Every structure is written in structure tokens, then in C-alpha cells.
Amino acid sequence: MSKQWMFDEKADFLAKLRELVDGGVDPHDLETMTPFPVHEADHILHTRTSRLRFFTLAGTLTGLIAGFAFTIFTVMDWPLITGGKPLISLPPFLVIAFELTILLGGILSFVGFLALARLPSVKNVLQPPKEYGNRFVIQQRGEE
Amino acid sequence: MSSLKGTFDQLERDVLAAMAKPKKSFWLALAVSSLMFAVGMGCWGWQIYKGLGVAGITNPVGWGVYITDFVFWVGIAHSGTLISAVLFLFRAKFRNSFNRTAEAMTIFAVMTAGLFPLIHLGRCWLFYWLFPYPNQRLLWVNFRSPLVWDVFAVSTYFTVSLIFWYVGMVPDLAIVRRYTTGVKQWIFRIFSLGWRGTRYQWEHYGKLYMFLAALATPLVISVHSVVSWDFAMSVVPGWHTTIFAPYFVAGAIFSGTAMVITLVVPMRRIFNLETYITVSHFESLAKILLFTSMIVTYSYIVEYVLAFYSGHEFEIAHFLYRSFGDYKYLYWLMLLCNSLLPLTIFVKKLRRNLTYLFILSLFVNVGMWLERFVIIVSSLAKDYDPYAWGTYTPTLIEAGITLGSFGMFFTFFLLFTKYLPVLSITEIKEISE
């Protein structure tokens, strides 16, 4: 049986949350819904740091390596001398690699976010659940 | 005593009031900006048909109004990211009331800017050759060219800014869907991705936002540095200087902040958002304006000092030409708008006067457009070989396309104000308690 508490004030919401956790409720059974992120709730629920950072790291590293690899490959594939500069011109390639680092870092972070937050939630789009508006909500999953 | 929820509900109603049925003045403004946009597109079509010769660019001034517009619009875009990302990292709370508008401004400015590399191409129907895609003829692009860096930088900037803006908007779109019905609600449901505001969603969201802000910060600096290197990587006197990257980045933030003021002062009045965007917010923006203006002024001084100290004949000749040659009126007007007028922000009464700030921001925008024009045109007009010296006069086509770019920007912006929440409701909630 699941239980639900709704609050209009953030302080009340936090007090209840603390009470529940101190009362021995497993934090994994508790779900909150708030109009904005409430960091104190994270503390109370002893949550693990988001794993998003691995996506970001993967993205930026891929971008960096791909930037240099791609540019060096193209220049070896079609070696043309321009302006007397050496074929493998690292300063310009660094610019490209830098941009790709940011680009792939951003894209992969976004993809990671969608994955981790389980969005888009097709179920919720098609059949929107109850809206709580600006209330702070705690839901406890009960055992069935 | 009003509850937090009550405050928030009021906030939502106030912001979303702007998205109600539009008044006649909105339609009029939209019509005007759409007309400007259409004029610009018509001029561009004519230019494609006839050839680039219908513009005023020539030998030796091969770049003119189009590249000025390009740098101008990219510059404007930068302030949005500064406000969204950089100020976020600095935990500057005052950003929250206008960062949505600023980010929107970034997106639309980048889109507008992105058209100009196409417009100024001699064979713009082959623009895709600037992208390194695998092709049957086994051709690649020249990564040593600053124009290719531009392609990567501006595409990256657009993509990351779009992601950042969109991600920031998801919770707000979820709010809007509560207030809409029918088709509109379907659209907002889809674009809010079924967002519920659960704790794990907020957690990942917060991390994403922070990483994006952290990625966007070096991006801001790099993109306008890359754009400035379109000039600095050449041998043209007046362009070939290492100061360009920080100089242009500061200038970009300067012009972008001015554009934010230009947009937000009227928007605040029209949509009655005085409670949320206060005079103190504008005062902070004005301080940024002043600070970047001083950096830009310092850069002007350094350019001259470097030229004369270096003893480099061509640099000295160029800077004398810039201040006293064919474009001297534009140059001195630019100095007035960029270096002198912003100094008035030191006066507290002036910087808390929104009308004054609005007018000042218009001057700054003009001044910054002139700065790019003066740098580009005066450097090319007289460089190494006296036989090749010439001048450049823009034509109506170029004016039309510039007008069209403003039309495009304002059309998008007006549509944004009507169909999307202009304030970042969620972030304002975050700081309101």
C-alpha cells in the first residue's frame, strides 16, 4: 500500500521526510516530487552522486580523441600543402579537437541525462499522471 | 501570509500571462519584423540569382557588411551564454530572472549569424562543402583554415546552446502544460518529455545543467576567439594581432549584454514582470556592461600602443588610416558609443534608470556593429600594396539583408515571447525563499 503526503511549504516537506527516514523507512522506497530541486532532501535520503559524470567524461574524451584522429586522418588521406604549413598542423587541429570535445561532451551528457532520468517517458506523455503543481510531495511505495 | 505555493502559483500566472491571446500590438510588431525578414530573403534571392556583384564588396575589400553582421550576431549570442552558464557557475543569483530570455536570444542570434557565412559565399549552394563529410570524390576540408574552425565552433555553439536552453526549459514546459488544453497541451506534453519533477530526475537534471554550464563556459570563450581568428590568422595589418581573441570575447559580452538590456527593458514593461525583474537586476547588467566596455577600451588603447611601439610600417600606417582616413567618422562614432557613453554607468542614478539604460544599450549596439565594420573594412581597404588601395560602399542589397537579419531575429524572439515562458520560472522559484 503506497502512502502520499503533500505540502505547501518546503520546511514542512523536509520535516516529514526527515521523520520518515529517521523512522526507518528505506530511502529507496521514498519518491519525492518538488517544483524545484531541493538539495536538503538529497542529504536526508543519502543519495549517491549521479552517474551522469561518466557520460560527460566519455563524451569529452571521445571528442578530444576524435578531433585529433579525424583531422590527422584526413590530412594523411589527402596530403596537400597549404601555405607552407606542415601537414599535421597541431595548433589548428587542437581548435577542432577542442570544439569536438565540447560538442560530444554536451551531446553525450544530454543523452546520458535522458537515459538516467528515464526520459522521454512515453507513458507519461500519452497518459499524463496527476499534476501536483507547486506542492512538495512525498510518496512511499508500500509492499504488496 | 502567503504560502510558498501561493507565491509560486502567482509567479506562474504572472509569467504565463504573457502567453495569453496576443494583443494587436504584438501582431503589428510581428508583421513588421516578418516583413523585414522577407525583404532580407528577397534581397538574398536576388543576390544568388545575379551574383555577389550586387553587393558593394570588391577588391581589395572582399568582406564587408555580411561578415560584420556575422560577427555582430555571434557576439550578441555570447552574452546569453555568459548569463546562463558563466554566471551560473559563479552562483550569481541575479541571473535567474532573465537567463531564459538571454538564452533564447543566444539561440536566435546564432541562427541568424549562421546564415551569414552562407550569404557571403560566392557559390552558396555549395555551402555543404565546408563540412567534412565522406564523399565520392574523397575530398576533405582544410582544417588549417579559420573558416573551418568557424564551422565547428558555431555548430558546436548552436548545438550546445540549444541543448542547454532546451534542458533548462523542460521543467517550465511541464508547468505550462498544466495551464494549457487541447493541441497546445499535447505539444507541451511532448516537449516536456513527461517530466514529473521526481527527485532522481532533479538530481540528474542538476548535474547535467552544471556540466553543460561548465562546458559552455570555455565554449563561449573559444567560439568568439575562433571567430576573431578569422581575422587574426591573416597577414592583413590591423587584423594580424594576438589581442583579438580576448578583445573580441569582451566585445561580444559587451554587445550581448546591451542587446539583453534592449530586449528585456521593454519586455518587462509589456508583460508586467516588474516584480521578478527588478531595477537591481538591471543595475548588475549595467555593471557588466561597464566592465566589458572598459576592457574593450583598454583593447583599443593596446592595439594602438602595440602598433606604434612595434615600429611596423604597415601597422602604423593602418592605425593612422583607421583614425584619420576614409572611415574616420565611423571610427570616432564607435569610440563615442563604446568607450565614452558607457562611462556614465558610474553614476548610480543613471544606471538605475531603465530608460537611460535602454537608450545606452542601443548606442552600444550601434557602436559594436561599427567596431566590426571599421576593423574589417579599414584593414582591407589599405594594406600592403598602394596600387590596390580602394574603398568600400555597401549597397541596398547588403542593407536589405542586414535588415532581414534583424527581422529574422525579432520574428523568432517575438514568437518566443508568445509561445514559451519568458522567465525561467523554476529557477526563480529556487531562489525565492
Place this chain on the structure above:
Amino acid sequence: MQRREFLKLMGIVSGGAVLSSCGEDPHKKLISHVVPREGEVPGMAALYPSTCTECGAGCGIWVRVRERNPFKLEGMPGHPINDGALCIRGQASLSRLLHPDRITAPRRRTNTGDYQDVSWEQAMADVEQALSESGGRQVYLAGRTTGSLAALIDEFCRTRSFDRAPEVERFNHEAIRFAGDALFGRKSVPQYHLAEADVLVSLGADLLETFVSPVNFARQFAAALEKEQRWYHLEPHFSLTGNRASRRLVIRPDSEPYLLAWLLRAVPARRDLPAAVAAAVPAVTAEAAARQTGLPVTVIEELRDALRASSNPLLLAGGVALAGNNGRLTAVLAALLQWSLDMVGRTVDYERHENYETVGGAADFAGLVDALSDKQIGVLLISRLYHLDHVPSLRDALCGARFRVGLTDFMYPPYDGCDVILPLSHSLESWDDVEPRHGVISLIKPVFRPLHDTLSEGDILLQMMNNGLNYRTYLARRWGTIGRELLDQGWVIRDTEETTPTLQAGAPPPVITIQEPPADKTLVVVPSLRTFDGRSRVLTLLHEIPDPIATITYGNWVTLSVADADTLGITDGQELDIRTSGAGLRLPVKTHPQLAAGRVMVHTDQLDGLALPRDASSGEPLGILPIDSWQATGTRIDVPILSGSFTGAVGRGILPHDKPHHGPAHGGDDHATEHPPATLYPPKEYSRYRWALAIDLDRCIGCSACVAACYIENNVAIVGPDEHRIGREMAWLRIEPHLSRDGRMFFIPVMCQHCENAPCEAVCPVYATYHGSEGLNQQVYNRCVGTRYCANNCPYKVRRFNWFDHEWPSPLNLMLNPDVSVRPKGVMEKCTFCIQRIRQGKDHAKDQGRQVKDGEFTTACAQSCPTGAITFGNLLDRSSRIYALAQSPRAYRLLEGIGTEPAVYYLSKKRENA
């Protein structure tokens, strides 16, 4: 489709092609014949010998022909007149053949004054009818004619009872011929052997621009450079010739007799003058000569000493020096000096004189003018006239003839009102010969059948003589035994029966008093390098290429000194109103730093109808006119001036040995090959070829022949004055006039420098430009997207962008070089070192299994240069001329301090201030 259908279709198409290639106009097809003519390989150019007829100098040319279309004219190496070079007008003359405005068919004038096209039968019938009804005299009035055509015209006039009028020529050198007649009994223009002279003194004659045989003189000048000839040129104005001389002396206009009279007495005579003659020469002291001419005494004494010490001197006067009231006197005094210093028979050659005997002076037409005014002329036949403004009485009297037949290629003003126009074929469509100099015969051979419904003059005359011959046969008969040599070689030198003249003992010069030269401001009328006497105005290419002195392309102007412009408060492009001899001239002004104050230069063909006063004794139009008053009108006329500044180049590393102060510390050493600039990168290696160009600025006269050659060779577009006004000329190669620190004018030909560290290559986003393995900066037209960053980054600004699509109105499109692509709008172009020629040359060498030899082929610009100033070659070939030139202590490169490492070397002697 099915294979059977495909084969059927191919069969029909090829059969149709064979059938259609018989008798149809070959110019309608890209490849004119499926089965080519014998000896012709489709894709390979054939060379046809001929002679340029754009002016009367008679330079021999090779016509490069591909698939029946001529697309380039080149000088014929070894030809006695031009030895392989061709001037700007010669290069452009190809466009005369293909000019869209040429008269394409005979015309008959209708009652309303319009012209309608008729057939040759009709036109000739009309002429015959007019001749039979004529009832008056019949006169043949032509421009200067030499060779077989002159003989044919004589025969025609005898057979058909025509009077042969003197020939019409604007530059008739009347004064020179008068002096020759009066003193030596030879009414001709002698041949001047410039190259053999150790001291050359020229007064006024623009030897390198339009005077008699400019390409020949340019060739001789180049040869004389080897011998360190001292060349003094005296002129009141500024010309390319004067600029090129060792010493240019600015003399007061029309004051030459003072100097010559003094020299006659000051320089010891080597051959005696008859006492009467010697006494008749005015006594002029050195001080008087100096005062009148405006030259310092030291300078005129230097002239005297040079002539005194010379072993084989040459002194000549012509052009502007003979254009004042003292013209005839100057010519006579100069001829006396030539005799006195034993030049006659040596450097002044009357045996192999230039063929001007039949050309008339203004006075010679008096009889004809009277006859015309008295309506005594029944039929007037005019041929090859361009204008008659220099004989206005004749011009106005032409309508007095009852019937006028006009032979011409364009409707020049004298043909207005002609009853029948018979269109002439161009020399490239005709058989003919010319004899520009006595004893030198040059072949004219057609490249193809006439493009339009035209005939050559010889054929027209033979038709009217009704003897069934065509001109080709007539020529063959006339040539006789020399025909074989003429056809093989393109020219023949025949023995002359003429002898060296002697001074006629009883011949005191008729005019001996020196008239006072103009006191103050003078208008100096000068010939035009680009249009000669105005006849080449119809060629648009010659308007597209700027006049090297003013760098103005389209329009008319006057040249003014800087001092006078300041006094008048007038700047470039503003209109000046000049009043002279009761008439006026209003033209925009161009200032020139080398023009002396008090002189206004105007071109002969830009006088805009100004009636020139006449010389009292000869009747010739004067060219030195006192200006009564002048003032700025305040109107600004947007003249297309291509140069941004003549004076801004000092200290920029553009002028010879004139580096910017901040440049790398090389001391006085400008060797490009020692002390290379500091670089981060390893030196480039070249394996077989490394192409480079050397330009000798001590030889370049600024004549722009190279520019015209480049335009035609590379299909460079003509864009017109509107585009020029904003700076969009398409010239790949241009002549830049720059004033040096010590006040000398340098004409620097600038083209793509093919830099090793090319700033343009690094910034192209799509690799449309890159560095080839042989040192060339390659431009790939079909890859270019048109960002124009390369043009911005080029410090030499040699890259040209196609702002619009360009048209070559038919039939000019036949002139397009098939080896060079025509660029569409949006694409960048520039000098390629004639890569099409390099390719062909290398292919040819490869077929023979060897390297390219030095001089085997060259760029179009180098090939056309009359002084041989441009040299092209392979720097890796140590025995090549280019290698030697690049090592010369005279060599430097433009803007070396930037570090572009150009492949074009400029050579100029280092001078102490002189």
C-alpha cells in the same frame, strides 16, 4: 534503351556529323571536323604565320589556331620588325576580327539615311553604275598602304581611271620628311638603328609607345642595354619612353631648336656643312639655350660632351618635339646634326627607310579638298580611314562627292553618308603582304574563310578590274621567286636599290627663325599607347586595360602636374576647363607626380572634337598649344582610376631595394637565396621542376603588352567601367606605377607571386588553392565556394573574384582559349603561370622522354614583352636564364619581409640617388 537502338542512334548521329561537316559553318561546332585537315591534330594548336595590321608597323605574328579558331596572336621570333614580341594593340587585334560590331555584309544607303544590307552583286552593280554615270573625276583615298596592295591600287587606278590621292595618316611624320626632302632629297622617314648607337639622344619621339615601329625600337632598346648605351630623352611632358631612358630631361615645349642650334655649333662637326647652311643656323649661346629650354647649363653641356665623345651616336626628333610652331625647324636642325655627326648612313638609315612616301601632309590634300568643294568629284572611294579630324577641311568636304564608296570594317566617322559600304575582311581572313620598311616584306595569310560576308580589298579591286583573278593569284604572280621563302618563313628581306643620301649643296633650310615657345601653360597633345591615333578605340580590351601613366581605363581625361593641381584646387576626377586658341576643352583631371608644372597632357583621340590650330607653313595640326586660361568647373566625374596611389610605395618593400625599416636585418644584402628568413619549418624540396618568373624592371617600359597577352590567353573577362569604378577589374597581371624615394617612376608588373608560404592557401576552407609540387600556387575553380578569404589574405592583392557571370558576345566567344576554363560567378581566379602551357610543354617533353629545356615554352606575358623583361623558367635547371637572373645582385622580391617567399624575382640596378 536496348543495345540495338543505341547502335542505331550512334550510327545516325555520326553519319549526320559527317554529312553536316561538309559545307556547314565550322564555327557552329566545338570540334569542327570529324575528319580533321591534314597536319592538324584536334586538341593541338596549329601555328599560322601572318602580320599584325593594327597599326602600320608590320610586326610578324604566329596565329595560334585550334579547331579552325584563332585564339591567340604571338610575335614571330626572328622577324626583322618585332623578333617575337607583340605590343598591347597587336595582342588585342584578334578581337577586331571577332568584334560583334564589325560590318558583316555590304550596305547600301537608303533615302532616309539608314543602311540596309545587300548582296555583293547588288553592291558592286551599284558601284559600277555610279562609275558609268559619274561624269566627273574619280578619286581613290586610302590610309597608308604598302606592299602588293599599294601596287594593285596603282594598277587599279590606271585601269579604271581613278586619281590616287595621297594616303591619309594621322601620324604622318610630315616634319621629318620635310627635313629629309629639303636636306637630302629623300622625303621619307629613315630607319633608326637604336641598338647600334652608343649615345642616343631623342627629342619628343615616343619610341617605345607609338612612334613608327615601337616594338622594333623596344627590341633595339633591350639589345642596347647589354652595351650600356647612354640614352638621353628630352620631352616637355611625361612618357613611358622618357621614363625608360637613362636620363629623362624635361624641356620647355617647342624650345628644342635652341638646344639643337647650340649643339650644332658646340659639337665639332665630323662632316662638313656647306657654309651657307652653317651660317644660316641661329647663333645660340649656352646660357640662352639653357634659359629657353629650362635645362641647366651643366646638363646641356653634358649632352654636348656625350655627343662629342660618342663613336656611333644617334640623335632624332619626332612626335611632340615636332608638334609646335617650331616643328619643321626642329626637324631640320636635327637632320643637320645627323649629318654633321655622321649619323646618316650609319644609325640614320635612308636606304632601308620606313615606307611613308605615299602618305600625304595636310597641305597635300588642298587640291582634293578644292575639287570636292567644286563638285568635280564623281566617285570617291575611301578605304581604311579611321578619322579625319586632323584634316578638317577634307572631312567636311567629303560630302561634295556625288557618290561615295566606303571600304572598311567598322563605321568610322569618315564613312558617315557613304552611299555604298563594302566591308573589308580582317587581315586574319585574307591573303596579302605588307612592306612596312623598304626591303622588308611580311606575309599575311588567312586562318580561315571570312567569318562574315566580306572580301579583302585586293579581291574587291580585282573584281572591279574584271580580269578574273583573285588576290591570292595576283599575289603569287607578284611574289614570283620570293614567294616560296615568304610562305615558308613569313617574311623576306629584299635587296634595295636605294643609296645613302648626301647633303644637298644648294639647300639652305627655308625656315630659320626660331619662334618663341609658349610662355606659360601649354596643352601637349600626345599619342595614345592604347589606341595609337584612335583607330583602336573600337577594341574594348584596350579600354579595359589601364593606360599605364594615369591607370585610367574607360573615358577621357587630361593629365596635370601635382603643383598645378594644388594651385587650381583640383583633385583627381574633377573637371578642368581649358581655353586655348579660342576653343575649349573640358575633361576630368588625373594628377601625375612626374609631370612638370605648366604642362597638361591630353591624348590625340580624347580631344573631344577640339579643333587644333594649324602650323603656318605645313598646315599640320599643332600639338603644343598655349593655354589661355584654365579653371576647375567643380563637377566631379567618376573616372575609373585603378591605382590607389602612385606615391605610397616608398619604404614598403615594393620598390627595388627599398625595404621597410623594421625588416629583417640583412644589411645591404637583398639576395633572396642567401639569408633566408627565419622559419619553423624544414626547407621545401623540389624534384624535377620549380617554376619561377623574373621581371627586369630596368627593361620594363610599362607598355602593358603582357597584360593584353594574359587577358587573351587566359579568357579573362572584360567587365566594363561601372565595375572598374569600384575596383573590380579582372586583370590577372597589372602594371603598377610607383614613385620611388629618389623621384623615379617604376612600372612594376604584378601577378600572382606563387609564394612558397602562400597566405592564401592556408585560409581556404575547401582546399580550392594549394601548393603544387612544382612550386605553383594552384587554383581549382570547380572547388572554390567563394569565401574570398584568400583574396583578403593576399598581400599583393592579385586574386580576382568573379562577381558576376561574364559574357562573350558572339563571335568573341570563338576567341576563348579552349585550354583554359571559363570561370562562373562566385569563383576566385588568378595568374597560373600559364599552367596550360606548362602542361603542354611537359607532355611534349615526356613524349620525347626528356626534361623540359629552358626556353622551350614560356608564359604568355613573357612571350609578348617587347623588351624581354619577363623571363620564365625552371629554377632547378642551373643552366637556365631564370636561375642566373634569380642569383643576380639586382634581384629582390616584393614584400619579402612578410615571409611569403614569392617565386617572382624582380631585378633592378641598385642606384645611388641619381
